[in-house]
Amino acid sequence: MRAIMCIVILGMGSATIVAFDQYGGWEEVKGRATGFFHAEEIGGRWWLVTPEGNAFLSKGVCAVRYEGDRIGGKGRSPYKEACQQKYGSREAWSEAAVKRLKDCGFNTLGAWSGGYLFDRGLAYTVILNVAARAGANWQHGTFVDVFGPRFAQSAEDQARKQCAPRKDDPWLLGYFTDNELHWGPDWRTKTTLLEEYLMLPAGAPGREKAVGFLKERYGGDAAKAGEAWGGETTSWEEMARAEMKFDGSKRTAQSLADSNAFLAIVAEQYFKVCREAVQRHDPNHMVMGARFAGHARPEVLAPCGKYSDAVSLNMYLVHPHARALEALYRQTQRPIIIGEFSFRGMDSGLPNTKGAGPKVKDQEARAAAFERYVTELVRLPFVVGYHWFKYADEPKEGRFDGENSNYGLVDNDDNPWQVLCGKMTEVNAKVYGIARH
Secondary structure, eight states: OOOEEEEEEEETTEEEEEEEOTTSOEEEEEOOOOSSOEEEEETTEEEEEOTTSEEEOEEEESOOOTTOOOGGGTSOOHHHHHHHHHHSSHHHHHHHHHHHHHHTTOOEEOTTOOGGGTTSSSEEEEEOOTTGGGTOBTTTTBOOOTTSHHHHHHHHHHIIIIIGGGTTOTTEEEEEOOSSOOOSSSSSOOOOHHHHHHTSOTTOHHHHHHHHHHHHHTTTOHHHHHHHTTSOOOSHHHHHHSOOOOOSTTOOHHHHHHHHHHHHHHHHHHHHHHHHHHHHHOSSSEEOOOOEESOOOHHHHHHHHHHOSSEEEEOOSSSOOHHHHHHHHHHHOSOEEEEEEOOEETTSSSOOOSSSSOEESSHHHHHHHHHHHHHHHHTSTTEEEEEESOSBOOOTTOOTTOOOOOOOSBOTTSOBOHHHHHHHHHHHHHHHHHHHO
16 A cells, blocks of 8 residues: 655754555554554554554544534534534535544544544544443443343344444454443442442342352351341342342441452453454454543453453543553553543633543643653553544533533634644654654
8 A cells, every 4th residue: 555654853954754554554663464453562562553564553532523512412512513604514524624633643533433434544443332232321330230131132232233344444443342331439339349239139140140159259158148248148048139238338348358359250251241242243353441440440450351452541640640551551461542531721711610631721731731641651662542532622511411621622613722733743743753762
C-alpha cells in the first residue's frame, strides 16, 4: 500500500521524513502483517500492529458523534442543532470531523463513536455492552449474574450482531466488552459480588454458585460458614433459600476474604464467556477488556489477561499512575489502552460541576495537561494507546447523568478549542519517537 509521508521537525534547521502506512502505522518498527490489527511485543516494547505490519499507537477520541448529547438524555441536543445549521447534513459533518481528527494527529475512533464514521479511514473500536445488555448498570453499580442464561445469551447475541458483520474489516481495531463495570465496593455501592450473588433470588444460578462456593470453602460446615457470614444461617438449605441482605456494614475479615476469592471466579466466567462468544463470530480481531474504572481489583486481572488481547482502563488523573499501571501489567501480561482521560477548563463557560477528571484553570492549562499526561504515558513500554474523552462538550444543562463539563475538542457550536487542538497536533506527532526511546 502507498505510505503516507509526514515531516516531523526535530530541531532548528533540521527535519526528518517519517513514513506511515494507510492506517497510521509507523514503518520504522515492523511486526507481523496479518491483515488485521493485533498486539505484539517488539524489542522489549509492546505495540499495536497494523494490518500491514507496522507499529501503531492508538491515538483516539471517544464519542465522535453528530448527534452530540441530549439535555437530560431526552431533550434537545445543542451540538446537533449547531451542526445541522453549520453543515446541513450528517454526511458533511462526518467529512469535516474526520478531517479535524486526522489534522490533530488522531488515528482512532474511541468508544461510542458513530458507526457512520467507520469507513472513513480511521481505525475504530466497538463497545459490545455484553453485561449491560444483560442487566448490568455502570452508573448504579448493578452487576449481572454471569452464571445465568441471560448473560450467556447476551454475549452470543452481541457477538452475532456486532462482531460477525465486521470479522473481515481491516479497519476495526477491536472490541471493548463493557464499560466501567462494578467489580466490588466502590463509589456506587458498598457490596461485594459474593454478597450480591447471595442476595439473588432463590434458584438463581449465581446464588447457587455462591452457596456452592462457600460450601466447598468451609468443607461443608454450615455453622462455621454462618458464623463468618453473620451467624444467621444454620444450614446450607437455609443459605440457599433464605432472604439475605448485605450493605457492607457487618462484613468480617473472613467474609471479605471469601468475597475476594469468589470475585476471581466471577471474573473468570465473565471474560471467558465474552471471549468465546466473540471468537465464535470473529476470530480475527482483538478483545480489549472491559474498560476498568480508574483501577482494577487484583482478583479480576489474571482472568482479564487470560482472555483479553489488551487491557483497557479509564484513568482520570493529573498524571497517569505509573505504579498502578505497572502492577496491572505485571498481573495481566497484556498491553494497556487508556480508554478515557480528560481535563476540564474552568474558562469554558460550562459549569464543570458533574463529571470525572481534573479541572484546570484555562485552555492553556488544559493543553499543557494533555502534553504532560500523554508524554508520561507513552514512555511506559506496555502502553499502546490513549483515547481522549471526548469529541464535543457536554450541554451546560447536563446530559443524561447530569454531566455538564468541558471535555470536548470542540464546543457546543462545533468550534475547536484552538489551544488544545494545537497542542494535541504537536504531541500526537511526536509520540512514536517518545515511545521508542
